Amino acid sequence: MTLAVGGAVTTLLGFVIVALAAYWVYRDAKTKGVSDPAGWGILTFLLFIIAFPLYLLWGRKRVTSKSQSVVTTTAKRFCVECGMELPADVRFCTGCGKEASQATERI
Ligand SMILES: [Zn+2]
DSSP, rough: OOHHHHHHHHHHHHHHHHHHHHHHHHHHHHTTTTTTHHHHHHHHSSSSHHHHHHHHIIIHHHHHHHHHSOOOOOOOOOTTTOOOEEEETBBBBBTTOBBGGGGGEOO
């Protein structure tokens, strides 16, 4: 492989990566509800080095903070014997060995 071909392949590969990244940003922005997804996609394509990290740092942060408001509450189990908090999948208490099926469920 000559240097010219190698350079062309590298350029082409870079172009494909940038195009894919731009497409991914566009799709991601659209699904996450980020304002102006097409703008982010075009910006990533034109100014990949600047726009791509910018989108990851800033563009998605606003969305992440919004989705954090949805808190998933999982019911916790506590051993009736010693009161130790038990993981949902254990059969016996990790503290005293009592059967976890008798454990109380609290939210
Ligand atoms: Zn116990």
